[in-house]
Amino acid sequence: MTPHEDRAMWRNRFILMNLARIAGTVVVLVGLLVWQGDLAREGGWPLVGIPMVAVGLVASFGAPRALARKWRTPPVE
Secondary structure, three states: OOHHHHHHHHHHHHHHHHHHHHHHHHHHHHHHHHHHOOOOOOOOOHHHHHHHHHHHHHHHHHHHHHHHHHHOOOOOO
């Protein structure tokens, strides 16, 4: 692997980890809007919003850790 390819690989991994965090945060914010706001229906919809918030939090914190574990050298089982 050339130094340019190595830098590109690490840059892409960094971008992917940050996109995972951003996507989780967006899901949390949309879940809060569904839960508390009038986005889905008037008065909020907690049965849909609360699970969305939970899934977004897990994705926001868990996805970067899972990606880092996947890319670790040497691989961890």
